[in-house]
Amino acid sequence: QVQLQQSGAELVKPGSSVKISCKAAGYTFTTYDMFWMKQQPGNGLEWIGWSSPGNGKTKYNKKFNGKAIITADKSSSTAYLQLSSLTSEDSAVYFCAIGGSFFEYWGQGVMVRVSS
Amino acid sequence: DTVLTQSPGLAVSPGERVTISCRASESVGTRVHWYRQKPGQQPKLLIYGTSYRDSGVPARFSGSGSGTDFTLTIDPVEANDAATYFCQQSWNDWTFGGGTKLELK
Numbered sequence: 001q002v003q004l005q006q007s008g009a010e011l012v013k014p015g016s017s018v019k020i021s022c023k024a025a026g027y028t029f030t031t032y033d034m035f036w037m038k039q040q041p042g043n044g045l046e047w048i049g050w051s052s053p054g055n056g057k058t059k060y061n062k063k064f065n066g067k068a069i070i071t072a073d074k075s076s077s078t079a080y081l082q083l084s085s086l087t088s089e090d091s092a093v094y095f096c097a098i099g100g101s102f103f104e105y106w107g108q109g110v111m112v113r114v115s116s
Numbered sequence: 117d118t119v120l121t122q123s124p125g126l127a128v129s130p131g132e133r134v135t136i137s138c139r140a141s142e143s144v145g146t147r148v149h150w151y152r153q154k155p156g157q158q159p160k161l162l163i164y165g166t167s168y169r170d171s172g173v174p175a176r177f178s179g180s181g182s183g184t185d186f187t188l189t190i191d192p193v194e195a196n197d198a199a200t201y202f203c204q205q206s207w208n209d210w211t212f213g214g215g216t217k218l219e220l221k
Contacts, residue, residue, distance in 0.1 A: 035210075044202060045159070045212040061209070095158055101206040102149035104170060106158035 002026040004096050004107035011113050012086055019082040020110045022096030029077040030054035032098040036070060036081045040092045086114045118142055120203050120213035127219040133191035136216045138203035140184045147207040148186045150179055152199045195220050
């Protein structure tokens with residue numbers, strides 16, 4: 001069955017960067033676009049961007065331009081989200097999900113906490 | 117960006133019918149999808165394309181609407197349905213509503 005296994009929680013310092021992962025299993029990795037979402041406590045979800053592992057194409061929510069970089073490694077069926085110049089506003093749970101129009105499969109989420 | 121506005125939190129008793137609304141700031145056709153999220157879990161897809169139930173989703177869940185106004189209906193509500201429900205549109209990139217928290221009396 002389809003599984004998206006995300007890396008563990010991160011506690012990082014302001015101004016630093018973090019890279020979180022999402023390992024896919026149960027389907028052909030290049031078949032679906034991999035999306036990343038942000039959810040702050042008590043808030044709704046925001047789309048960060050997506051990558052197409054088959055051709056390397058990416059697209060970002062303009063709000064996250066310069067903040068997020070999404071990559072994918074076909075050899076390990078793993079997608080990555082790198083966040084830079086972290087501030088307290090980046091403290092959130094980050095989800096990976098596959099889909100196009102809607103998202104049937106999600107990772108379990110990664111809590112990123114930015115604190116000195 | 118297309119903004120999705122959801123109805124505020126609701127409290128209902130098991131066995132009742134509940135409707136959760138989602139209004140878009142512009143027309144999104146029928147590209148509205150609904151998710152349920154419980155605390156500490158990832159969202160779970162319930163309805164896609166306004167009215168199509170995802171695999172394994174009980175017939176108690178139904179969706180309707182078009183254009184700017186959409187509704188998720190749960191009938192009858194069960195105790196296990198206590199959660200936050202989100203709508204999402206995919207007509208103009210992707211945005212989510214703020215969520216409606218459903219509490220059971």
